[in-house]
Amino acid sequence: xxxxxxxxxxxxxxxxxxxxxxxxxxxxxxxxxxxxxxxxxxxxxxxxxxxxxxxxxxxxxxxxxxxxxxxxxxxxxxxxxxxxxxxxxxxxxxxxxxxxxxxxxxxxxxxxxxxxxxxxxxxxxxxxxxxxxxxxxxxxxxxxxxxxxxxxxxxxxxxxxxxxxxxxxxxxxxxxxxxxxxxxxxxxxxxxxxxx
Ligand SMILES: CC(C)(COP(=O)(O)OP(=O)(O)OC[C@H]1O[C@@H](n2cnc3c(N)ncnc32)[C@H](O)[C@@H]1OP(=O)(O)O)[C@@H](O)C(=O)NCCC(=O)NCCS
Numbered sequence: 001x002x003x004x005x006x007x008x009x010x011x012x013x014x015x016x017x018x019x020x021x022x023x024x025x026x027x028x029x030x031x032x033x034x035x036x037x038x039x040x041x042x043x044x045x046x047x048x049x050x051x052x053x054x055x056x057x058x059x060x061x062x063x064x065x066x067x068x069x070x071x072x073x074x075x076x077x078x079x080x081x082x083x084x085x086x087x088x089x090x091x092x093x094x095x096x097x098x099x100x101x102x103x104x105x106x107x108x109x110x111x112x113x114x115x116x117x118x119x120x121x122x123x124x125x126x127x128x129x130x131x132x133x134x135x136x137x138x139x140x141x142x143x144x145x146x147x148x149x150x151x152x153x154x155x156x157x158x159x160x161x162x163x164x165x166x167x168x169x170x171x172x173x174x175x176x177x178x179x180x181x182x183x184x185x186x187x188x189x190x191x192x193x194x195x196x
Pocket of ligand 1: 048049050052053111112113114117118119120121122123124125146147148151152153154156157160
């Protein structure tokens with residue numbers, strides 16, 4: 001395949017028919033099921049993981065079960081797709097990443113990883129795979145990310161993946177009882193095509 005030619009995108013209905021499992025060098029990106037609730041709970045029970053997130057730190061496994069169910073419903077409704085990030089060696093869930101679909105050509109990317117696995121390149125690996133899938137299979141034109149200004153790890157990760165900073169949306173987010181300014185970054189298909 002020529003480096004700039006992309007396979008034809010599937011129709012949106014075809015994309016959402018079966019959950020699309022992806023495999024990278026070290027990871028399996030797969031649907032999370034209710035049996036993953038203990039692992040998901042562990043991730044979201046860590047204040048360092050939820051610090052810059054629009055979710056509360058989990059205090060009960062029920063919250064993890066609810067989150068897994070909610071992800072499945074949003075996939076069925078074609079509103080979002082959230083992959084569980086599993087280690088290849090034991091299929092254990094160590095994080096998640098995915099898209100909230102904004103419209104036919106735009107989606108917002110989101111992600112989190114268990115603290116034990118930070119700074120090993122795992123999220124770069126996972127996001128590279130879902131970005132390629134998003135442009136090639138979902139036929140996205142624009143992937144955007146909204147990040148709290150203090151979240152240096154997330155901003156560094158996005159910039160490494162060639163996302164461009166567009167500015168600050170003032171008091172755009174509301175969670176944990178207050179408004180938050182959010183940095184907006186984006187990656188366009190035409191820019192992505194230039195570095196693959
Ligand atoms: C943001 C997060 C997903 C990064 O995952 P990760 O697997 O550690 O990231 P990677 O190892 O792929 O690193 C990507 C780049 O970001 C940099 N980076 C990662 N964590 C960093 C940190 N804490 N401080 C500074 N830079 C950091 C890395 O150095 C790397 O750049 P480099 O290769 O040039 O050194 C992880 O810190 C996390 O889960 N945070 C909590 C949840 C969260 O904030 N989600 C995003 C909400 S918008």
